[in-house]
Amino acid sequence: MSGVAQELVVEHHSIDERLADVVAGLDEGEVRAEAFRAAATELKHHIFVEEEHLFPPLRAAGMIPPVLVMLREHGEMWGVLEMIEGLLAAPSPDAAVLREACGRLMDQLDAHNLKEEQILYPAADQTLAPQDQESVSTALVDGDLPGDWRASMAPPR
Numbered sequence: 001m002s003g004v005a006q007e008l009v010v011e012h013h014s015i016d017e018r019l020a021d022v023v024a025g026l027d028e029g030e031v032r033a034e035a036f037r038a039a040a041t042e043l044k045h046h047i048f049v050e051e052e053h054l055f056p057p058l059r060a061a062g063m064i065p066p067v068l069v070m071l072r073e074h075g076e077m078w079g080v081l082e083m084i085e086g087l088l089a090a091p092s093p094d095a096a097v098l099r100e101a102c103g104r105l106m107d108q109l110d111a112h113n114l115k116e117e118q119i120l121y122p123a124a125d126q127t128l129a130p131q132d133q134e135s136v137s138t139a140l141v142d143g144d145l146p147g148d149w150r151a152s153m154a155p156p157r
């Protein structure tokens, strides 16, 4: 892999490391809320870049079923992210409940990222026009998630 695929894989690893740090804390009964927020911010932005910049040209290239599976999984992960944010908003969050939820999120990410890295990202390297690759790269560097953007298949609030 090269180009945008490689940039997206680097971000997968960064998110994995942040979440692993949160889970390591929870395993010792320590709630690392700030670390979780950093992981959640990076993951939400990653999902935004994929849904707004990467998936449309992939869909146009005919990869409709795999993109639909990814959108569904983003929606599920978004729901877990917001659930964890809700748990962290409690006065004294329960580390065991958080541990279970973060473990579930990491399992979802493992399965999801594997499919992207084996199928979607190599296809992006091969089929995206240069301007679409540029659009993904630029969006990855611009770290802001617009307003109240949520994954397209996120559960209703």
Ligand SMILES: [Fe+2]
Pocket: 047, 050, 070, 074, 112, 116
């Ligand atoms: Fe994704």
Ligand SMILES: [Fe+2]
Pocket: 008, 012, 046, 050, 113, 116
């Ligand atoms: Fe991804």
